[in-house]
Amino acid sequence: xxxxxxxxxxxxxxxxxxxxxxxxxxxxxxxxxxxxxxxxxxxxxxxxxxxxxxxxxxxxxxxxxxxxxxxxxxxxxxxxxxxxxxxxxxxxxxxxxxxxxxxxxxxxxxxxxxxxxxxxxxxxxxxxxxxxxxxxxxxxxxxxxxxxxxxxxxxxxxxxxxxxxxxxxxxxxxxxxxxxxxxxxxxxxxxxxxxxxxxxxxxxxxxxxxxxxxxxxxxxxxxxxxxxxxxxxxxxxxxxxxxxxxxxxxxxxxxxxxxxxxxxxxxxxxxxxxxxxxxxxxxxxxxxxxxxxxxxxxxxxxxxxxxxxxxxxxxxxxxxxxxxxxxxxxxxxxxxxxxxxxxxxxxxxxxxxxxxxxxxxxxxxxxxxxxxxxxxxxxxxxxxxxxxxxxxxxxxxxxxxxxxxxxxxxxxxxxxxxxxxxxxxxxxxxxxxxxxxxxxxxxxxxxxxxxxxx
Ligand SMILES: *Cc1c(COP(=O)(O)O)cnc(C)c1O
Numbered sequence: 168x169x170x171x172x173x174x175x176x177x178x179x180x181x182x183x184x185x186x187x188x189x190x191x192x193x194x195x196x197x198x199x200x201x202x203x204x205x206x207x208x209x210x211x212x213x214x215x216x217x218x219x220x221x222x223x224x225x226x227x228x229x230x231x232x233x234x235x236x237x238x239x240x241x242x243x244x245x246x247x248x249x250x251x252x253x254x255x256x257x258x259x260x261x262x263x264x265x266x267x268x269x270x271x272x273x274x275x276x277x278x279x280x281x282x283x284x285x286x287x288x289x290x291x292x293x294x295x296x297x298x299x300x301x302x303x304x305x306x307x308x309x310x311x312x313x314x315x316x317x318x319x320x321x322x323x324x325x326x327x328x329x330x331x332x333x334x335x336x337x338x339x340x341x342x343x344x345x346x347x348x349x350x351x352x353x354x355x356x357x358x359x360x361x362x363x364x365x366x367x368x369x370x371x372x373x374x375x376x377x378x379x380x381x382x383x384x385x386x387x388x389x390x391x392x393x394x395x396x397x398x399x400x401x402x403x404x405x406x407x408x409x410x411x412x413x414x415x416x417x418x419x420x421x422x423x424x425x426x427x428x429x430x431x432x433x434x435x436x437x438x439x440x441x442x443x444x445x446x447x448x449x450x451x452x453x454x455x456x457x458x459x460x461x462x463x464x465x466x467x468x469x470x471x472x473x474x475x476x477x478x479x480x481x482x483x484x485x486x487x488x489x490x491x492x493x494x495x496x497x498x499x500x501x502x503x504x505x506x507x508x509x510x511x512x513x514x515x516x517x518x519x520x521x522x523x524x525x526x527x528x529x530x531x532x533x534x535x536x537x538x539x540x541x542x543x544x545x546x547x548x549x550x551x552x553x554x555x556x557x558x559x560x561x562x563x564x565x566x567x568x569x570x571x572x573x574x575x576x577x578x579x580x581x582x583x584x585x586x587x588x589x590x591x592x593x594x595x596x597x598x599x600x601x602x603x604x605x606x607x608x609x610x611x612x613x614x615x616x617x618x619x620x621x
Contacts, residue, residue: 170266172255174417176248178542182416183235184410189515190231191450196518197489200476200620207557208486214576217402218393220291221497224402233405233490235287236294242286242319246275249410251417256545258565265568268423269581270414270441271548275311276342279551279583280437284406285312287410288395289320299323299392301385303353303378305433305508306332306553307339308583309397314346315569324348325354329508331372339587353378360384360482368498375434375509376495380482399479399488399513407440414578415444423576425456428566429582431556432460432469432527435513437582442525449524458525459564460516461556463535465603468492468500468512469520469527471610476620479511487620490517494613500603507553510613512552528560530603535559536595551583560613 194479198207220530224233235243254267272280278542292300300322304310310326317324326348333340340350353373354361360380364371371377379396386394397403418424428440428445438460448454459470468491476497479485492511493499499508512520519525532552537557541562542548550558561579568575585592594600 170253170421170423172253172302173419174251174415176255176413178244178248180416181240181243181247182409182412183240185235185405186233186412186444186447187227187230188408188446190283191447192448192518194518194522195228196514199486199488199514202478202483202487205620210266212486215387216394218295218297220243220295220338221288221402223456224405225400231559236290239286239290242316243283246282247409248413249274252415257542260541260545261562261565261569263565263569264572264574265565265598266423266574266576267565268418268425268576268578270410270578271586272410272437273548273551273554273581273582277308277315278586279308279312279409280407280440281309281312282315283409283440284397284403285309285316287323287406289313289316291395292395293320293322295415297322297393298393298406299325299389300395301327301382301389301392302395302397303327303329303375303382304332304397305329305375307336307343307587310343310348310350311339313395313397314343315349318346325385326350326372327353327378329353329373329375329378335590336587340463352405354379355381357381357386364481371498374481374498376479376481379480380484383480384482397619398436399510399511401515403436404439404443404513404515407436410437410440410580411442411444414441418578420497425578426575426578427457427459427577427581429459429461429557429560429564429577431582432462432516433507433553433555434509434511435516436582439505439513439516441580446524453498459560460525460527460562462519463507464529464531465605466493466508467509467529470509470529472512473614473617474517474521475617477511477617486620488514490514491520492583492617493610494616496616497613499516500605506555526552530559531604533595533600533602536592536600538562548581549585550581551585554580554582557581
């Protein structure tokens with residue numbers, strides 16, 4: 168019997184607990200450091216920036232399963248379980264013996280997986296009695312997801328949006344405003360750090376790192392307000408573990424186990440969430456799945472970055488994290504895959520990669536869009552450019568199987584839809600998209616600003 172196209176889970180199969188992969192890692196990532204003291208950050212340090220429960224989750228390396236609060240699970244029911252699909256038509260078009268499955272997280276108005284963590288973060292803020300939140304958004308998906316969750320749970324929201332994205336995606340802005348949030352293109356003159364960056368780079372299109380600095384500054388200077396972040400952090404990987412838990416339940420139900428799991432990696436949250444429950448088996452030594460992170464050649468933090476302590480933001484006000492990084496001062500080119508333009512990588516994924524549990528590849532964007540268009544034609548979903556990085560590598564792995572005749576099972580994360588990225592598609596279709604690959608000299612410049620730690 169062959170697998171169905173769509174593998175359905177029932178509403179009551181939405182997981183009741185998130186899975187914390189750190190509980191099964193024999194070695195933890197190095198602790199984040201308070202830049203003022205050089206000491207590991209404490210719960211008290213984090214509570215100035217994040218709400219209390221999220222600060223606790225950030226530091227929790229031992230609780231294996233954490234209850235998903237009932238109101239968050241209720242919220243999830245509006246768009247979860249997310250679909251799992253066998254890409255029969257893509258397989259046929261490729262002529263591959265490989266079996267390709269994808270988990271689609273773009274099945275909600277925000278268009279991506281980010282709503283999974285947004286719901287959790289806003290819920291905990293509301294529970295604590297906070298009245299407002301600040302955040303940054305790159306491509307706009309996180310800002311949208313958070314504006315949806317904020318409207319739902321009743322918390323005010325200010326979004327610092329990377330200026331290049333705000334200009335490229337005016338409709339993203341309208342969606343966020345529809346849900347009632349305020350949008351400020353970053354860098355802006357509403358914060359000290361924004362004014363300083365503008366003084367040095369008056370024409371910059373901004374970056375995620377820079378928008379983070381502004382949002383954090385605004386949060387700590389506003390009463391009853393905290394900052395929330397859509398990726399990179401341990402708490403976000405925890406919330407996104409729902410992707411992998413559902414994937415595993417779906418594939419288990421048809422007796423499938425992936426040989427290869429692929430995801431795009433910006434800050435690492437969709438990939439970390441997708442792989443975590445399979446990584447658990449690998450960490451226990453009961454399976455040997457290959458995990459592949461796919462990043463843009465224009466912002467190659469895993470494949471060409473350094474494993475070092477660095478700031479998580481351009482303005483150097485966040486804690487120092489040991490991670491693969493291009494340096495917090497690295498300004499990525501105005502690549503269309505906005506959500507992958509981040510200089511660092513989740514400390515958990517960085518550690519897993521460093522210890523050899525995960526591979527990474529960097530792909531140029533014209534090859535990414537070629538894959539996106541092929542996928543769209545055969546699978547009828549218009550993928551987000553970020554997600555299309557994973558599609559590219561899934562296709563490459565499936566083509567490798569064609570050469571060797573191996574019938575491998577490939578699972579990839581389709582993290583979102585591309586409806587708000589039509590400018591990028593237009594530029595690809597018009598043949599005007601270029602591939603930007605930073606030189607070693609440019610990267611060295613980024614590394615030269617790494618803080619001196621230890
Ligand atoms: C934000 C985003 C990403 C990148 O973020 P990660 O934390 O690495 O997952 C990837 N895909 C989509 C659709 C996104 O919105």
